[in-house]
Amino acid sequence: MKPWVRSILILIVPFLVAACDQNGNFTQEPGLEKLSRGVSSEADVRNAMGQPDTVWEAESGERSLEYPKGPAGARTWIFYIGKDGKLSDYKQVLTEENFARIKVGMNKEEVRRMLGRPGSVVQFARKNEEVWDWRYVPSDASQAFFNVHMDITSGVVTGTSRSDIGGH
Template sequence: MEFATMPFGTQNFMLDFDRNGILLGIRNALTDANFARIVVGMDHEDVRRVLGNPAHTIRFPLKHEEVWDWKTGDDAGETTFFNVHFDDDGQVCATSRHREPRG
């Protein structure tokens, strides 16, 4: 189960339950360790299981690409986004990060 503060927040919590419905743990999905788990070839569901639902999705038809992003905070206090790029087959083809423009 997922508890997200998206699209405006910077945390996405995953709640793990046993088969009897007992809460086993709560973890923030938006960590550098989890970002590193996203690799080329994963599909939408694989990514969703690791990071939860994205804050935004956007399609770039001319690039044949769909990009999902998650809003995260960094040490400098500025907001950054972690992006997962999918090809036309729905497979991860790249990841990237960008800073939120100020102003």
């Protein structure tokens, strides 16, 4: 190996290792590398990620901790805590796959639990419409807004749309 290559590797490798979780996978969010499914407690999640924006309690005793990284951010993380108090799973919910699960007729709470707090909420009184939006990074690596359109009176979803940012 050439000396200059070795020097570059010596400088880069510590940063790459620091950006990996306990399984050696690239970390998408600071703090995730400190957590393990089935092992970490809710307190561990809070220590690594901070105070959640919202805590959802299920009748079963399970809890969901919501961490929106917006309004300028393009990620919202939801951490699922089992009845045993251990981290069962976590995921970044602002994805095209998750957006496809939003259906006409869903209510506001269902949308909120699936996508987290919207970046903005705008009402269009003449149309009896309320639009929630989330900034996200689609698969083409640009930036866009996912919009959920709701009837103001009933609070149910009437449709969805995407708004590209920066003329993409």
